[in-house]
Amino acid sequence: MSKxxxxxxxxxxxxxxxxSPGASMTHGEKIELAALMEDMGVDVIEAGFPAASEGDFAxxxxxxxxxxxxxxxxLSRSTPNxxxxxxxxxxxxxxxxxxxxxxxxxxHMKHKLQMxxxxxxxxxxxxxxxxxxxxxxxxxxxEDATRTEFDFLCKCIDVAIQSGATTxxxxxTVGYSHPDEYGRLFRRLIETVANSxxxx
Numbered sequence: 663m664s665k666x667x668x669x670x671x672x673x674x675x676x677x678x679x680x681x682s683p684g685a686s687m688t689h690g691e692k693i694e695l696a697a698l699m700e701d702m703g704v705d706v707i708e709a710g711f712p713a714a715s716e717g718d719f720a721x722x723x724x725x726x727x728x729x730x731x732x733x734x735x736x737l738s739r740s741t742p743n744x745x746x747x748x749x750x751x752x753x754x755x756x757x758x759x760x761x762x763x764x765x766x767x768x769x770h771m772k773h774k775l776q777m778x779x780x781x782x783x784x785x786x787x788x789x790x791x792x793x794x795x796x797x798x799x800x801x802x803x804x805e806d807a808t809r810t811e812f813d814f815l816c817k818c819i820d821v822a823i824q825s826g827a828t829t830x831x832x833x834x835t836v837g838y839s840h841p842d843e844y845g846r847l848f849r850r851l852i853e854t855v856a857n858s859x860x861x862x
Contacts, residue, residue: 670862673699674708676721677737689721696725699732706733708761712751713744719751726755733799735759740789749796760793761831763803766810766818779814786818787825794826803831808839808847819855829862 676692679685687695692710699707709725710718726734734755738748740762752758764785765774771782786802793800802822804815819830832851834844852858 670705671703672706672708672735673704675699676725677708677710680710689717689724692721693724693728696734697728700730704732706735706759708735708737709752711737713738713747719747722748722751723754726752726758729755729757731756733757733759735761735801738762738789738793740764740785742789742792745789745792745796749793752797757799758797759799759801759829760797761801761803761829762789762793763805763831764789765806766804766815767806768811769809770806783817783821786821790822790825790827799829800827801829801831802827803833805833806835806838807832808834808844809836812847812850816851816855819851819858823855823857823861827861830858 676687676695680687696707696709707725707729709722712719712722722734722736734752734757736748736752736759738744738760745760745762748760749758752760764782765771766782771777771779775782777785790800790802804810804818807815810818815832822830832848839847
């Protein structure tokens with residue numbers, strides 16, 4: 663792991679960026695862009711969502727195979743099949759990572775997942791543990807984190823860390839939070855969550 667003061671560049675252009683209108687890329691363009699990112703020194707390249715399509719799986723697999731030093735990350739929902747598919751796509755990377763996520767806000771749990779808090783906590787633990795059995799580097803995200811109740815967010819993060827997550831991501835999925843408020847959230851989480859110093 664690099665020094666704590668090192669600013670890590672996590673580039674999600676090939677995954678989240680491609681969702682922007684008019685921003686879709688061909689297979690060849692994805693491979694070329696990933697190579698340019700690696701040449702520029704990007705630390706983590708989120709290469710795609712392997713379970714989303716055969717095209718995404720193929721692109722992530724080829725980017726992983728061609729990688730040299732960058733961490734090659736695939737995004738995965740917290741379902742066992744998605745995690746297996748993601749692991750298969752990144753397995754030939756020099757430094758593979760699985761990035762798994764689940765919604766944690768009350769509105770998303772109720773209307774998107776139709777799951778209660780206990781079921782979500784169980785899914786966090788199961789999915790991170792499964793991913794960690796497949797690769798050494800696991801990122802976990804709390805989708806819609808900024809609208810998640812603070813105590814529940816802390817519980818989810820704690821379960822993710824205990825289950826083997828190496829990176830924790832706290833996204834402002836719907837653009838809900840003001841920058842100052844967002845910064846305060848990170849400070850509170852670092853101060854409150856046990857073992858927060860053991861993860862990025």
